[in-house]
Amino acid sequence: MRPWLRIFLIGFVLWAATLVVTEWTSNSNLVPTLVLLGSFLVPVTFVVWAYERGRSAEVTVELLFTAFVVGGVLGVLGASLLESWLLRPSLAVYLGVGLIEEGVKLIALMVVTRKMARRTMRDGLVLGATVGFGFSAFESAGYAFNALFTPTGLSLAQLVETEVLRGVLAPVGHGLWTAIAGGVLFGAGGRLTGRVLLAYLGVSLLHGLWDSMNAIAIALTLLLTGKSWQFDQLRIGRVPEVTETQVHLYTVLDLGGLLVVSVAGLLWLRAIARAAAKR
Known part of the structure; x- marks a missing residue:
């Protein structure tokens, strides 16, 4: 059995067991375990999967761990500070979120890989994905924790729903976007070239569109089918x-x-992966 699949299955069984015991015993001490297992399971699984497919002498387990934990935490902290300082409610707020979060993740990737002697696009894809999934894991833990609290008390159901939804969507979120930016960055030798800037703007746009899709769908629905009394x-x-x-x-x-x-x-990532394979 593949290591990534073994990690996912074992982690899922532990998460499910924790959920059952927490519900059965009403032991709130188990909630942090449930939050951490549910938030980290999919991101860690995909990091291991990416590492297996892009194994390199330069990408050690120690560096992978550093990229996931240190890169992820630096990204979350940086994004939180900048968003609180710079963002205000507006039509462009989600684009601002994309620019900030993709920017801090790219900087975090540069910080944790600054001592690498040799950089390849494949390494950039793997390490970029690792930083992105680290960011996703810590962010998801925060969302799951907040979902626990409702006006009527603690809601284990909302916590689980949040973890499941974010787990399902995790592969096409932060990990994907930072993998793209990391591949382009390492393809440029770690330098901030025009191509890297365009990649950063591109993944920020994808991020902003993803976050704003709810509002876009509402606006389009009203535009296409809105009634005069609704307006x-x-x-x-x-x-x-x-x-x-x-x-x-x-x-x-x-x-x-x-x-x-x-x-x-995904198509953008595939194009970068194919370019990396030819080098």
Whole structure:
């Protein structure tokens, strides 16, 4: 059995067992274990998978661990500070989030790999993905922790739903975007060239589109099927009721948009991986 698959299966069994015991005993001391297992399982699995496919003498287990933990934490802390200082509610807020988070992850990647004597595109893909998945794991832990608290008390169901949703989406999120940026960065020898800047702007745009897809789907649904009375309610600051047709259209647009963004990122990653294989 492949190491990545073994890690995933063992981790999933431990997570499921922790969930059952927590629910059965109502022991809140087990909640941190549930949060950490659920948040780190998929990111760690994909890091191991990427390492197996792109094994290199330069990418040691120690460097991989440093990229995941140190790079991930630096990214989360940097993003939190910059977003609190620079972002304000606006139509472009999600683009700002993309620019900040992709920027801090790229800087974190440069920091943890600064002593590498030799850089290849393949190493950049692996280490970029590792930093991205580290960021994703720590961010998901925060979302899961916040989901636990509701106006009516602690909700284990919401915590689990958040972990499952973010786990399913993790492979086409932070890890993918930073892998792309890392591959281009290492392909340029670790220098900030024009191509690296374009890659950074490109993954930031994908990130911003991903985060804003909910709002985009709502806007498109209203644009295509909105009724005059709904717009009248919006003008006076009220949330209008929606029709069943609009609910279905919103769902299609939201999921379809996420699919388009994911496919675009995967095709870009595939092109970089093929270029790396030719070098």
